[in-house]
Amino acid sequence: MTTSxxxxxxxxxxxxxxxxxxxxxxxxxxxxxxxxxxSDSPGxxxxxxxxxxxxxxxxxxxxxxxxxxxxxxxxxxxxxxAELKEWLAKPVTQDDVIWRMDELILRFAFMGRVLGRPSAxxxxxxxxxxxxxxxxxxxxxxxxQTDIPVTGQLALELGIESYEAHLSWAKRAASALxxxxxxxxA
Amino acid sequence: MTTSxxxxxxxxxxxxxxxxxxxxxxxxxxxxxxxxxxSDSPGxxxxxxxxxxxxxxxxxxxxxxxxxxxxxxxxxxxxxxAELKEWLAKPVTQDDVIWRMDELILRFAFMGRVLGRPSAxxxxxxxxxxxxxxxxxxxxxxxxQTDIPVTGQLALELGIESYEAHLSWAKRAASALxxxxxxxxA
DNA sequence: GTATGCATGTAATACGTTACATGATTGT
DNA sequence: ACAATCATGTAACGTATTACATGCATAC
Numbered sequence: 184m185t186t187s188x189x190x191x192x193x194x195x196x197x198x199x200x201x202x203x204x205x206x207x208x209x210x211x212x213x214x215x216x217x218x219x220x221x222s223d224s225p226g227x228x229x230x231x232x233x234x235x236x237x238x239x240x241x242x243x244x245x246x247x248x249x250x251x252x253x254x255x256x257x258x259x260x261x262x263x264x265a266e267l268k269e270w271l272a273k274p275v276t277q278d279d280v281i282w283r284m285d286e287l288i289l290r291f292a293f294m295g296r297v298l299g300r301p302s303a304x305x306x307x308x309x310x311x312x313x314x315x316x317x318x319x320x321x322x323x324x325x326x327x328q329t330d331i332p333v334t335g336q337l338a339l340e341l342g343i344e345s346y347e348a349h350l351s352w353a354k355r356a357a358s359a360l361x362x363x364x365x366x367x368x369a
Numbered sequence: 370m371t372t373s374x375x376x377x378x379x380x381x382x383x384x385x386x387x388x389x390x391x392x393x394x395x396x397x398x399x400x401x402x403x404x405x406x407x408s409d410s411p412g413x414x415x416x417x418x419x420x421x422x423x424x425x426x427x428x429x430x431x432x433x434x435x436x437x438x439x440x441x442x443x444x445x446x447x448x449x450x451a452e453l454k455e456w457l458a459k460p461v462t463q464d465d466v467i468w469r470m471d472e473l474i475l476r477f478a479f480m481g482r483v484l485g486r487p488s489a490x491x492x493x494x495x496x497x498x499x500x501x502x503x504x505x506x507x508x509x510x511x512x513x514q515t516d517i518p519v520t521g522q523l524a525l526e527l528g529i530e531s532y533e534a535h536l537s538w539a540k541r542a543a544s545a546l547x548x549x550x551x552x553x554x555a
Numbered sequence: 556g557t558a559t560g561c562a563t564g565t566a567a568t569a570c571g572t573t574a575c576a577t578g579a580t581t582g583t
Numbered sequence: 584a585c586a587a588t589c590a591t592g593t594a595a596c597g598t599a600t601t602a603c604a605t606g607c608a609t610a611c
Contacts, residue, residue, distance in 0.1 A: 189570070201518070207590050216510065218528035220468060227571055229592055252579045252590050282406060288524050295520030303520050324402065332387070333549070334481030334489050337542045338474050341535070342404035348534045349527070356523045363519070375598070393562050413599055415564055420598095438562050438607050558611085565604075576593075583585085 188240070188266060190286050191231050194221050196259060196267040197293035199241055203258040206232055219289055232257060240266050264297075271298050275309035280317055284349070300360055307357040314350040318343065374426070374452060376472050377417050380407050382445060382453040383479035385427055389444040392418055405475055418443060426452050450483075457484050461495035466503055470535070486546055493543040500536040504529065 188196070198209060206229050213223035222228075235241045240263035246254045259267070271294050279287050287310065295303045325339050374382070384395060392415050399409035408414075421427045426449035432440045445453070457480050465473050473496065481489045511525050 187569090191571085205590075206592090210590095216525070218507070218525055222571070224572065225590090225592070226573070226594090230570085233592095254590065288527060292521040292524035293518075296518040300519075321404070332479075332482040333486075333546065335478040337538075337545065338478035339402070339404055341474060341538045341542075344534055344538060345531065348530055352523075352527045352530060356527075359523065360519065373597090377599085391562075392564090396562095408599070410600065411562090411564070412566090412601070416598080419564095440562065556611100559609085561606100561608080563605085565602100567601090567603105569600080570598090572597085573595090574593100575595105577591085578589100580587100580589080582587085 188235070188238075188270070189231070190289070191221060191227060192235055192240075193267065193270050193286075194219060194289060195228070195231060195235060195257075196240060196263055196270075197289070197297070199257055199259045200264065200267055200293065200297060203256050205246075205254040205256050207254065219292070220285060235263070239263070267293070268297060272302070275306065275313055277313050277317060280310070280313045280346075295360070304357055304360055307353045307360070311350060311353045311357075314346055314353065318346050318350065321346065374421070374424075374456070375417070376475070377407060377413060378421055378426075379453065379456050379472075380405060380475060381414070381417060381421060381443075382426060382449055382456075383475070383483075385443055385445045386450060386453055386479065386483060389442050391432075391440040391442050393440065405478070406471060421449070425449070453479070454483060458488070461492065461499050463499050463503060466496070466499045466532075481546070490543055490546055493539045493546070497536060497539045497543075500532055500539065504532050504536065507532065 194213075195209060198204060198212060204212075206225075209232075210223045210225065210228055213219070213221045213228075232241065232243070236243055236257070239260055241257045242260050243255045243257045246256050271290050273290075275287065291303065291306060291310075294306060321339075321343050325336070325343065328336070328339070331339075380399075381395060384390060384398060390398075392411075395418075396409045396411065396414055399405065399407045399414075418427065418429070422429055422443070425446055427443045428446050429441045429443045432442050457476050459476075461473065477489065477492060477496075480492055507525075507529050511522070511529065514522070514525070517525075
């Protein structure tokens with residue numbers, strides 16, 4: 184079956200885990216919170232919902248009357264929840280940190296609720312470790328470059344500072360999770 | 370003709386403006402400096418080079434002997450330089466800041482060399498203004514959310530801090546550009 | 556003469572972007 | 584009647600991902 188869900192697909196699963204929503208609701212969410220930086224275009228979301236439904240990861244039901252036009256409300260199925268959990272539980276790799284940081288953050292956003300606080304803490308520890316290992320490599324690369332134009336150099340510095348900001352965030356987030364003690368699965 | 374070049378295409382133009390390179394060289398550059406976060410896969414780069422050559426933005430010439438295998442070295446044409454300049458000179462919009470920050474940074478990396486220091490400073494001012502206008506909106510959004518899961522909240526905070534890091538970088542980059550006084554076109 | 560590294564490429568596939576089409580309801 | 588908003592969708596297109604194929608040179 185090799186499900187192979189896209190980043191957008193996982194974002195939809197994660198949001199539908201929190202509550203049943205229509206495609207239109209999901210679009211509005213994406214345009215409201217561009218932190219996740221997910222496209223709110225109908226040409227992306229509706230086909231993605233169809234793919235997920237074809238794989239039995241979500242199920243759509245047409246809402247009875249009420250609204251201006253009939254809405255199709257999607258909810259997560261248990262295979263869908265399983266798929267979401269599997270994605271969330273993956274270990275943090277160096278490649279993730281280099282090429283897919285946004286996806287890591289998206290995973291973290293859903294993680295506390297779906298996998299529980301201990302998993303989220305574990306995730307932050309792994310992220311911290313990968314960042315701490317990667318940042319020195321970048322710094323070495325930056326200093327090794329000599330005939331690079333000024334603005335190029337500054338852009339590289341921004342990249343490094345950005346990773347450092349993520350690292351200090353990861354530490355603060357971990358202690359924030361430890362401090363406040365409600366909820367928290369297995 | 371509606372050239373419509375992709376982000377990868379512009380990255381290739383920007384690098385080829387600095388020096389003639391082969392497809393393989395470009396791949397190595399992308400795997401070495403993932404700050405730009407550009408794919409180094411042959412299935413992306415070689416077709417992109419072909420598209421650029423078909424549009425007369427670059428020209429490839431097969432290198433005479435020397436290396437282990439014949440290499441095809443690409444160099445920028447004057448239409449290519451014009452296309453690059455047009456991309457670099459575009460104003461910074463709020464949409465860029467929200468959806469295409471990586472492309473903005475890529476543009477800045479090439480900007481000092483191609484458009485000159487005054488243009489780069491102008492760019493930083495525009496970026497600063499858009500960031501300063503956008504960050505409060507995000508903060509208001511974050512505080513308006515109530516029943517959001519803990520890790521989701523933390524992820525949003527990272528997003529805001531990330532924008533703030535970009536803002537303070539833009540300020541520092543501008544004063545760094547002002548301090549050191551060599552080079553600098555029109 | 557076989558493996559390894561350099562170097563260029565192609566094919567199948569999946570996906571996002573853009574633009575367009577459509578239907579229903581509310582307000583003017 | 585008409586516009587605006589809500590809501591779902593499709594079609595054309597471009598392009599990235601993944602995996603594979605190929606050629607040549609050097610080293611063992």
